[in-house]
Amino acid sequence: xxxxxxxxxxxxxxxxxxxxxxxxxxxxxxQNIEGHPAVFDQETVIxxxxxxxxxxxxxxxxxxxxxxxxxNHELIKIPLARSRRNNPNSTMQLFVDETGLFMRxxxxxxxxxxxxxxxxxxxxxDLDDMSFIFFIRDEEWEDLDTDxxxxxxxxxxxxxxxxxxxxxxxxxxxxxARDAADTLENAKKALESAKSQGDAGESRxxxxxxxxxxxxxxxxx
Numbered sequence: 658x659x660x661x662x663x664x665x666x667x668x669x670x671x672x673x674x675x676x677x678x679x680x681x682x683x684x685x686x687x688q689n690i691e692g693h694p695a696v697f698d699q700e701t702v703i704x705x706x707x708x709x710x711x712x713x714x715x716x717x718x719x720x721x722x723x724x725x726x727x728x729n730h731e732l733i734k735i736p737l738a739r740s741r742r743n744n745p746n747s748t749m750q751l752f753v754d755e756t757g758l759f760m761r762x763x764x765x766x767x768x769x770x771x772x773x774x775x776x777x778x779x780x781x782x783d784l785d786d787m788s789f790i791f792f793i794r795d796e797e798w799e800d801l802d803t804d805x806x807x808x809x810x811x812x813x814x815x816x817x818x819x820x821x822x823x824x825x826x827x828x829x830x831x832x833x834a835r836d837a838a839d840t841l842e843n844a845k846k847a848l849e850s851a852k853s854q855g856d857a858g859e860s861r862x863x864x865x866x867x868x869x870x871x872x873x874x875x876x877x878x
Contacts, residue, residue: 689763690779694789694819696757700807706848708807716753718794720815724751726762727820728775730790737772738762751816758789760819775821790818798851806848 697713726738726749738749740760749762764772778784795812 688766689761690776690821691759691761692787692821693757693759694787694816695791697755702805703808703847704845706845708805709810710807711757711810711813715810715813716758717812719791719813721751724749724816725818726760727818728771728784729822730788730818730820732818734771735769737764737769737775749819751819758816758819760787779821784821784823786822786824788820788822789816790820791816801852806851808847808851 695711695716697711697715699710701709703709721740721743723742724740725732725736726740727734727736738747740747740749740751743751748765749760752759752761764776766773766776775784791813792815793810793812794814795810797809797811799807799809
């Protein structure tokens with residue numbers, strides 16, 4: 658097995674991941690939802706180009722100062738909840754547990770129609786998966802000489818959004834149709850970048866330019 662360690666890139670890679678763990682759920686009062694946007698040690702195939710695992714400890718030094726809650730990563734819309742400095746007074750809190758990244762959010766179902774729609778979809782079982790958008794600080798590649806290399810995400814520098822999503826299993830068809838082409842193309846670029854730089858290189862993957870949303874959404878890096 659070939660293993661390649663990369664230094665911190667000059668510009669951290671922005672990425673989106675979805676996981677097939679149907680555990681987003683609502684409380685009996687119909688105001689709060691909780692679930693895992695990210696899980697540890699789950700091998701996921703990215704666009705058919707490489708495998709990926711988020712390792713335990715990846716969130717040890719992660720910035721959770723300002724994280725949005727959306728549906729299907731529609732960042733242009735008003736957030737359904739928001740974690741500001743991850744304090745108890747925020748409408749969303751984030752924690753790291755044995756499974757991965759855990760979130761709990763309070764929804765304003767009385768005044769926000771989008772919150773009511775989300776709560777209804779969760780209660781009906783029509784929507785039960787989560788996803789998140791983040792920046793990678795440190796990664797390690799293995800088996801770059803094979804048809805299906807493995808990337809281990811060692812450290813995540815910042816989480817900027819978590820989302821309730823229609824499709825949780827990350828594959829070539831697990832995201833919104835409008836983003837599918839960009840996802841596959843950028844996954845390919847990430848792999849090509851890793852292969853071209855070798856043992857002494859730095860990873861410069863410009864992965865998943867999903868946040869562009871046709872230049873409508875602007876998120877601070």
